[in-house]
Amino acid sequence: MSLIPRSRTARAHILFLAVPILLFGAFYIYPIAASVRLSLHDWNGFSPDQRFVGLRNYAALWGQPRFINAVLNNLAWVAFMLTVPTGIGLALAAILDRGIRGETMFRIIFFLPFTIPAVSVGAIWRWMYEPSNGLLTTTLELVGLGGLAQNWLGDPDIVTFALMGAVAWWTTGFAFLVFFAGLRNIPEECIEAARIEGGSDWQIFWKVSFPLLWPSTIIVLGISAIDAMRLFDVIWATTKGGPAYASEVLAVQMYDLAFGRFQMGRASAVAVSLLVLSAVVIMPYIWYMTRRVQDAEVE
Amino acid sequence: MMADPLKRRQTILTRLVLVCAAIVFIAPLIVAALTSLKSPAEITRVLSLPTDLWWQNYAAAFDRMGRSFFNSIAITVPAVAFSILIGAVAGYPLAYMRGAGGKAIYFLLLTGMLVPFQIVQIPLFFMIQGLGLYDTVPGMWLVHTAYGIPFCTFFMRNFFASVPRSMYEAAQIEGCGPARYFWKLLLPASTSGLSALAIIQTRAIWNDLLFAITITSSDNARPVTVSIAGYASSLQVEYGPLMAGTLVSILPVMAAFLLFQKAFVRGLLGGAGK
Numbered sequence: 001m002s003l004i005p006r007s008r009t010a011r012a013h014i015l016f017l018a019v020p021i022l023l024f025g026a027f028y029i030y031p032i033a034a035s036v037r038l039s040l041h042d043w044n045g046f047s048p049d050q051r052f053v054g055l056r057n058y059a060a061l062w063g064q065p066r067f068i069n070a071v072l073n074n075l076a077w078v079a080f081m082l083t084v085p086t087g088i089g090l091a092l093a094a095i096l097d098r099g100i101r102g103e104t105m106f107r108i109i110f111f112l113p114f115t116i117p118a119v120s121v122g123a124i125w126r127w128m129y130e131p132s133n134g135l136l137t138t139t140l141e142l143v144g145l146g147g148l149a150q151n152w153l154g155d156p157d158i159v160t161f162a163l164m165g166a167v168a169w170w171t172t173g174f175a176f177l178v179f180f181a182g183l184r185n186i187p188e189e190c191i192e193a194a195r196i197e198g199g200s201d202w203q204i205f206w207k208v209s210f211p212l213l214w215p216s217t218i219i220v221l222g223i224s225a226i227d228a229m230r231l232f233d234v235i236w237a238t239t240k241g242g243p244a245y246a247s248e249v250l251a252v253q254m255y256d257l258a259f260g261r262f263q264m265g266r267a268s269a270v271a272v273s274l275l276v277l278s279a280v281v282i283m284p285y286i287w288y289m290t291r292r293v294q295d296a297e298v299e
Numbered sequence: 300m301m302a303d304p305l306k307r308r309q310t311i312l313t314r315l316v317l318v319c320a321a322i323v324f325i326a327p328l329i330v331a332a333l334t335s336l337k338s339p340a341e342i343t344r345v346l347s348l349p350t351d352l353w354w355q356n357y358a359a360a361f362d363r364m365g366r367s368f369f370n371s372i373a374i375t376v377p378a379v380a381f382s383i384l385i386g387a388v389a390g391y392p393l394a395y396m397r398g399a400g401g402k403a404i405y406f407l408l409l410t411g412m413l414v415p416f417q418i419v420q421i422p423l424f425f426m427i428q429g430l431g432l433y434d435t436v437p438g439m440w441l442v443h444t445a446y447g448i449p450f451c452t453f454f455m456r457n458f459f460a461s462v463p464r465s466m467y468e469a470a471q472i473e474g475c476g477p478a479r480y481f482w483k484l485l486l487p488a489s490t491s492g493l494s495a496l497a498i499i500q501t502r503a504i505w506n507d508l509l510f511a512i513t514i515t516s517s518d519n520a521r522p523v524t525v526s527i528a529g530y531a532s533s534l535q536v537e538y539g540p541l542m543a544g545t546l547v548s549i550l551p552v553m554a555a556f557l558l559f560q561k562a563f564v565r566g567l568l569g570g571a572g573k
Binding site (some may be wrong): 009012015020021024026030031032035038096098109110111113124125126127132134138139178229232233236240255259268271275287 | 313415
């Protein structure tokens with residue numbers, strides 16, 4: 001029961017929301033609408049006339065191996081981001097949670113790469129992957145496996161895997177830290193009770209700890225999926241999508257078409273395709289998060 | 300008693316796994332640091348220590364990237380402040396509103412999180428030029444504030460929802476209006492959430508490349524990420540100065556995280572979990 005007239009509170013709420021909603025309209029809704037419109041036109045970015053071409057930009061894209069390759073790369077990145085850094089992060093968190101000496105040091109080391117700018121990750125790993133003197137090749141030669149050394153970033157068949165290695169190094173720390181904090185939040189009694197029941201460490205982890213980690217898991221998975229769809233910086237700074245477009249994702253292709261070749265219509269069509277792909281992958285997550293908030297309040 | 304040797308072996312094994320993982324995580328940073336101190340003649344011997352500390356690499360990096368480093372600071376500090384303020388301003392009513400309206404607005408703002416920025420890139424380029432903010436630091440403030448809205452709102456809304464409701468009710472009984480409550484009571488009581496969000500935003504804004512290459516073009520406003528990307532993708536890369544510049548670009552955010560790591564974790568789980 002509120003002592004303040006409802007209308008006054010409601011008016012204040014609307015005032016508070018005015019600026020964020022205006023900015024959201026100006027920087028999200030308007031540009032998205034403009035991009036969708038632009039994707040139906042042919043335009044070089046300078047000339048005063050934009051020629052309407054209907055869906056021809058999309059039709060052209062779907063006939064191009066370059067576009068299909070980028071879509072497949074995006075899907076591969078989603079699958080990768082949801083599993084590899086997440087899995088390694090969970091494993092490291094579970095191992096470190098057993099109470100090991102030097103815990104703080106390990107925690108800092110695992111987390112450190114996550115704080116680095118994507119372009120710096122790119123710069124560092126260009127040097128690690130340098131085909132003749134890089135760390136990877138040098139290490140392989142040192143242990144007598146020089147034959148396995150590759151032109152890591154120059155071979156179209158390998159380049160995406162090489163980039164994934166760099167990204168795993170970069171983002172695992174995030175999953176690790178969130179899982180680690182989540183494990184620390186689990187009440188000791190739950191684990192003790194399971195131990196008294198005679199569960200092995202392995203059983204306790206999967207039957208007791210892991211389900212209780214759900215809030216951490218959902219954060220890590222959601223952010224990983226979002227990052228995978230937005231992935232641009234690392235690829236741009238490391239390979240620019242090369243060699244021969246092999247490592248391109250839609251974001252990189254869009255940038256090349258728009259600001260490298262001034263095909264604004266075609267580039268917008270790539271961007272719209274990316275938005276649709278992203279919506280399909282991530283919308284269930286956003287929906288779930290909104291719903292869950294409501295549920296929590298009903299309680 | 301019988302389990303003892305087994306337990307010992309397990310402990311040794313876990314330590315081994317952890318140490319190996321730690322080496323993999325730290326090695327690239329150590330190699331980068333060593334490389335940044337090597338002369339061009341030594342640089343190809345990756346695993347050796349530098350014989351002399353070749354500080355010239357840092358001088359060369361500063362020549363090429365010094366200005367952009369200061370641009371990064373000039374962009375990041377105000378942009379972080381603006382974006383968390385907007386997030387708090389939007390999150391407050393959404394945490395207290397009842398009914399479908401608030402829910403719909405919250406959902407709308409959250410959908411911004413799934414938007415890949417490529418879809419706004421071309422119109423944004425022309426909008427910022429139209430506003431006369433192309434290649435300016437305030438242009439970067441505006442962009443980072445606007446595109447921070449979905450995440451900052453999400454974060455602050457959940458944080459405010461976890462603040463005990465009794466505080467709000469007590470304030471209402473005292474006759475404190477909703478705006479006064481926000482500025483005088485809620486914000487000062489929310490420093491842990493605000494600082495966690497500040498760290499997340501510092502990382503996001505300092506590390507941004509995409510907006511920077513879209514709406515900056517010169518040393519007027521270009522942040523350090525753009526300089527590094529340009530340097531790294533040039534044909535003949537000089538790794539010594541590149542690693543020197545890279546390390547310097549890493550330090551501010553890394554230091555911030557190390558100092559405020561606890562607040563970050565607490566904010567992330569408290570704000571979004573539970």
